[in-house]
Amino acid sequence: MSINRKLQYSLAINEALHQMMAVNDSVFLMGQGVKSPWYVGNTARGLLEKFGNGRVIDTPVSENSITGAGVGAAIAGMRPIIVHPRMDFMLYAMDPIINEAANWYYMNGGRVSVPVVIWGIINRGGEQAAQHSQALHSIFSHVPGLKVVMPSTPYDAKGLMIAAIEDDNPVVFIDDRWLYGIEDFVPEEIYIVEIGKGIIRKEGSDITLVSISFMAHQALEAANRLAEENIHVEVIDLRSAKPIDTEIIIDSLKKTGFLVVLDGGWKTCGFSSEVAAIVAEKGYQYLRGPIRRITLPDCPAPASSVLEKAYYPNSDNIVANIKSYLENFHR
Amino acid sequence: MGYSRELLANLYRTMVRIRFCEESLVKPILKGEIICPCHLYSGQEAVAAGICESLNEKDYVFGTHRSHGHFLAMGGAMRDLLAEIFTRETGCSRGRGGSMHLIDPGKGIMGAAPIVAGTISLAMGAALASNLRGEKRVAVSFFGDGAAGEGVLYECLNFAALKKLPLVFVCENNFYSTHMPIQECRVNGDIYKIAEPFSVKSSKVDGNDVLKVYEAGKEAIEFCRKGEGPVFLECKTYRFRGHVGPDDNIQGTHTDIRPREEVESWLKKDPITRFEKYLLENNLLSEKLLDGIKKEISDEVEESIEFAKNSPYPEAKELTRYVYK
Ligand SMILES: Cc1ncc(C[n+]2csc(CCOP(=O)(O)OP(=O)(O)O)c2C)c(N)n1
Ligand SMILES: [Mg+2]
Numbered sequence: 001m002s003i004n005r006k007l008q009y010s011l012a013i014n015e016a017l018h019q020m021m022a023v024n025d026s027v028f029l030m031g032q033g034v035k036s037p038w039y040v041g042n043t044a045r046g047l048l049e050k051f052g053n054g055r056v057i058d059t060p061v062s063e064n065s066i067t068g069a070g071v072g073a074a075i076a077g078m079r080p081i082i083v084h085p086r087m088d089f090m091l092y093a094m095d096p097i098i099n100e101a102a103n104w105y106y107m108n109g110g111r112v113s114v115p116v117v118i119w120g121i122i123n124r125g126g127e128q129a130a131q132h133s134q135a136l137h138s139i140f141s142h143v144p145g146l147k148v149v150m151p152s153t154p155y156d157a158k159g160l161m162i163a164a165i166e167d168d169n170p171v172v173f174i175d176d177r178w179l180y181g182i183e184d185f186v187p188e189e190i191y192i193v194e195i196g197k198g199i200i201r202k203e204g205s206d207i208t209l210v211s212i213s214f215m216a217h218q219a220l221e222a223a224n225r226l227a228e229e230n231i232h233v234e235v236i237d238l239r240s241a242k243p244i245d246t247e248i249i250i251d252s253l254k255k256t257g258f259l260v261v262l263d264g265g266w267k268t269c270g271f272s273s274e275v276a277a278i279v280a281e282k283g284y285q286y287l288r289g290p291i292r293r294i295t296l297p298d299c300p301a302p303a304s305s306v307l308e309k310a311y312y313p314n315s316d317n318i319v320a321n322i323k324s325y326l327e328n329f330h331r
Numbered sequence: 332m333g334y335s336r337e338l339l340a341n342l343y344r345t346m347v348r349i350r351f352c353e354e355s356l357v358k359p360i361l362k363g364e365i366i367c368p369c370h371l372y373s374g375q376e377a378v379a380a381g382i383c384e385s386l387n388e389k390d391y392v393f394g395t396h397r398s399h400g401h402f403l404a405m406g407g408a409m410r411d412l413l414a415e416i417f418t419r420e421t422g423c424s425r426g427r428g429g430s431m432h433l434i435d436p437g438k439g440i441m442g443a444a445p446i447v448a449g450t451i452s453l454a455m456g457a458a459l460a461s462n463l464r465g466e467k468r469v470a471v472s473f474f475g476d477g478a479a480g481e482g483v484l485y486e487c488l489n490f491a492a493l494k495k496l497p498l499v500f501v502c503e504n505n506f507y508s509t510h511m512p513i514q515e516c517r518v519n520g521d522i523y524k525i526a527e528p529f530s531v532k533s534s535k536v537d538g539n540d541v542l543k544v545y546e547a548g549k550e551a552i553e554f555c556r557k558g559e560g561p562v563f564l565e566c567k568t569y570r571f572r573g574h575v576g577p578d579d580n581i582q583g584t585h586t587d588i589r590p591r592e593e594v595e596s597w598l599k600k601d602p603i604t605r606f607e608k609y610l611l612e613n614n615l616l617s618e619k620l621l622d623g624i625k626k627e628i629s630d631e632v633e634e635s636i637e638f639a640k641n642s643p644y645p646e647a648k649e650l651t652r653y654v655y656k
Binding site: 032064065309 | 424
């Protein structure tokens with residue numbers, strides 16, 4: 001009974017929450033703004049009305065304790081989703097996420113796992129400056145015990161949210177406000193997108209472009225433009241920043257021999273570094289040129305839109321970058 | 332009683348300066364000339380004016396996302412503020428910070444930042460520095476009622492009390508933390524009481540009465556200077572505008588959940604009108620003098636807006652300047 005209809009990215013998340021809360025009493029949503037359209041947009045639409053303020057809990061500004069409570073509730077057998085309407089605010093919650101949730105299962109010898117979803121939203125642009133713009137996925141990817149998912153499409157947003165809720169481990173679910181308006185086909189039923197599995201968004205034989213989250217759209221746009229110039233880019237959307245789908249990258253490299261990695265986060269010790277390192281370790285024999293990375297510069301987000309424009313990579317940069325790269329190395 | 336005319340005029344001038352400056356932003360925000368999020372201070376002027384009157388440029392003030400008023404009350408230049416809000420190179424943070432990052436160390440304005448409660452411990456650190464160096468500088472931490480949700484506030488109350496730090500906690504309780512009314516955030520709405528178990532002297536102040544705030548602030552700051560700090564002040568007040576931007580409703584989001592009657596009742600307690608009435612009824616300052624101040628401020632606002640709008644943007648090639656010194 002799968003009717004494919006189009007749904008906004010944000011409403012795909014909303015549907016995942018509705019369905020999972022309906023089928024599983026231990027699922028609940030807690031965090032700032034779940035009753036406000038300001039914060040989580042329409043991702044929380046109708047939840048409060050349907051499930052009540054016992055299971056849809058708007059909170060005071062208390063990230064550390066509320067996240068800790070999510071972790072504790074998970075230890076006690078619930079499947080909480082803790083939302084942070086902006087990733088930057090989640091930094092107050094580093095202790096329960098990293099010291100407690102990530103380590104709990106291991107340091108207790110596998111006795112009790114922590115099936116919590118920590119949902120952090122990247123919310124940037126609009127001159128919001130350094131503390132209201134950060135994309136911090138790589139910090140979480142660094143930590144053993146955490147999984148990190150970053151869907152770029154409505155289909156994946158729903159499927160990865162459900163997978164995150166069903167996963168027995170702490171999963172950091174990261175979306176980006178810039179994705180919220182995107183519409184695409186989303187099945188009505190409950191389904192999962194496997195955590196750790198990437199997807200090829202566009203096949204190509206000249207160069208592999210690895211991306212994630214919002215950058216997957218920039219990658220695709222760049223690839224479509226380059227196709228007009230007879231440059232065939234293979235676009236991979238990894239979908240999970242941890243674990244990384246190594247196989248899909250290596251398989252693509254076997255075909256293309258060239259790798260560019262895109263990330264909407266910072267460069268140093270980031271997602272792009274990890275992809276590059278994996279390829280250097282496991283795919284060096286397929287490389288026919290150096291690995292190139294297109295990321296944010298190692299710089300806090302500026303306010304002024306003039307600087308913002310220079311700060312965030314877009315498909316123009318990617319197109320120019322890939323062309324210059326191929327001119328230099330593709331022979 | 333027995334306030335000097337100079338003091339009264341100062342308090343009045345500071346409040347009018349803040350109000351006129353804030354209101355001058357409404358149009359440019361709606362027209363999209365200002366892009367960065369602006370949390371306007373209109374309605375809360377008596378707090379910044381009343382507290383900062385007893386501080387000098389050697390003291391340390393730390394602010395929040397809603398700190399235009401603190402910046403101006405400490406004597407920050409309106410040009411520097413407006414240019415920052417227009418994110419120009421001439422702004423106080425050189426266009427890198429926008430409305431939520433205001434600084435002027437020469438005036439004791441040590442920085443403002445929008446992570447709720449994020450600057451309270453920084454203000455405590457400045458107080459600690461003052462103590463370590465045997466100075467008499469006082470640090471003031473401005474924060475909202477929302478910040479009372481964060482654990483760091485309680486940690487600071489404890490440590491500041493333990494070390495007798497010259498720190499004034501100024502909680503501007505405007506009864507809302509974004510879309511959340513205070514009664515949905517805490518059981519006891521009297522935030523000043525949180526200081527009691529830490530043995531921190533605390534009181535509640537009518538934050539719309541500039542003289543009351545001035546008195547409480549002066550006493551607290553003197554206390555701290557004598558090494559008898561910290562002090563916690565809760566100033567009850569109200570914002571006249573949206574949480575962010577001029578009005579949460581006119582921006583199309585319809586998220587101002589504050590009841591209309593409540594907003595109207597607070598508009599009647601406008602700290603500026605109230606003070607004006609008091610000054611005139613008691614023949615403390617003349618109407619002519621007050622009009623003169625308003626005129627002077629109008630000119631300053633006009634000139635500062637012009638300055639901001641005509642200032643250059645930062646240059647893209649300087650994007651990564653200031654990452655490190
Ligand atoms: C750590 C953190 N969590 C959440 C937010 C989002 N936020 C911005 S302002 C605000 C409300 C603050 O309310 P209050 O402290 O009372 O200040 P007011 O806006 O009323 O002046 C919130 C929750 C934030 N900026 N920082
Ligand atoms: Mg408030």
